[in-house]
Amino acid sequence: MPIASSTTTSSRLLALLSLLQARRDWPGGLLAERLGVSDRTVRRDVDRLRELGYPVQAVKGPDGGYRLEAGSQVPPLLFDEEQAVALTVALRIAVGTGAGIEEAAARALATVRQVLPSRLRQRVDALAIGAAGRVADPQVDTGVLLTLSAAVRAGEELRFDYRSPGRPEDAEPRPPRRVQPHHLVVRSGRWYLVGWDPDREDWRTYRADRMTPRTPNGPRFPPRAVPGGDVAVFLSAQFKGSASTDAWPCRGEVILDLPAADVAPFAGDGIVEELGAGRTRLTTGSWSWAALAASLARFDTEIELISPPQLRVAFAELSRRAARTAGIG
Template sequence: MPKTSARLLSLLSLLQARRDWPGALLAQRLDISPRTVRRDVDRLRELGYPVVATKGPDGGYRLDAGAELPPLLFDDEQAVALAVALQVAATTGADLGEAAARALATVRQVMPARLRHRVDTLRITAVEPPATRPEPQVDGAVLVALSAAVQAREVLRFDYASPGDPDVDGTRPPRRAQPHHLVTRGGRWYLVAWDLDREDWRTFRADRITPRVPTGPRFTPRDLPGGDVATFVTGRFRGSDGSGDWPCRGEVILDLPAAAVSRHTRDGVVEELGPDRCRLVLGSWSWSGLAAAVGRFDADFEVVGPAELGDACAHLARRYADAALPGRRRG
């Protein structure tokens, strides 16, 4: 049987991992008797951890939230994960940079010296790609309000600042939507919701949302197109019908080594056909966009299919040829 101190740490780690633990299961996981579990739970309570007994056929324990924060328990992996998450919080599009720095400093104070040293040696510089204008930041209170409506399954009433169509006098009626998921993508936050007025799925930018109170009635969640939120959001940004795939997908033979093409292809499929030839299957939001994407490899290629890709290549060829003629530039 492990020593009492090590056993208490193991018990506390298990209680933090899930909401409810049957007593018998805790005893099995710790390889101790149910009586020893009860004694160890009493010791945790004496140390300030609000462990409550749960009723039911199994009988068990739960670590509740308390009025005061007792000493926190982090293993090495959790400490590293926490340090990474808090240091990159400023790049997520949420206005949490200063709060994240203060949180890291607070948590660091209650860590053992060994973990504190490990966190101190982990310094991250998140480099964002250059942008023509700063990305909008989302107020943390807005994210909390949106997430609360998602979890409560309550209709959300909100004002939405559409670009180019401002509500100057503030008299426009609020939007109404059934919020399903709060997601982050590319440094921006989005609310995936069923728009009650337009009777369709929408992705709303969170930085343009101003929630209204109170929220509306509860609702029964609908099934997202595509089956899951990742597939749905990916499909929307690709311009597809929600399947997650590109609306246009074609195949070409490139006069380039497969290794050279793979380095510059994120979600395409590259197959080696020889030392200097490969097959490339690629997707895009339009046939012209797909033709242009293939052209950026600056190599001869053959269109395998479909016919729409060949037509798009011919269309771009005529356009580029016209653009190269003297005197064809428009003033």
């Protein structure tokens, strides 16, 4: 079925470009049929696209045809409505990734938003992406991210220097580390490299802003699956202090003298249950019993402990520490 039986040259060129982007090879006759024009018109329109900078190559064969190749420069791009919305959302997120591209992403976002139809502009403006507004501190040099990403794609061992937190700048330099990089991910505005440490024979996670890659890269290595097979789950588990699963190693259940509406915004990934009469059951976790007791104490209300006994011991020790700090007893 033809896209349009009668149309202007400019809109026909956009339709032709959209078809060329949709699949690798197009027989000339099929393009003519889809556009509702003659083969001669298709040839002329292809020549116009080439003049605009699009590298459209002729494909030899029984049917003949055309292929849109990668070029040496960026020609004008064509996006459908869903692609335009997706691009705008991605650019808004990129402004807060800490990848050193914030200014360029903001300028690109302004350019795309300016040419969007009003209905699409209202649609993307209505999307609330609060996390995108948080810029990482410190940010990562774009060159470092490109180097790490290239090593991941090539499957090459990476050598790098690493700045450990709290280590004096004038301290004696340490030998470079090496890792088999498998994933480069962003979490809460910071970039992390997840890889296999062949010296420790274990998985390690490194903050990209603390890494200074060395050249050249080391030998290639075979791909290896992260524990559990999902890098996002693995990284989340690492931040929770769990060696294998995305779950807190210490979990407890309490009842707070607060309504659920006051507890839920600060419960994180905990389970909040309204009990009525301004009371709430909260099941939550942390990386240690002391940390869990301290996090529950921040609700500044009466706490009834349900389980487990280890949490009761942690509360007792926390109260003794608080008393010593206050000079009591």
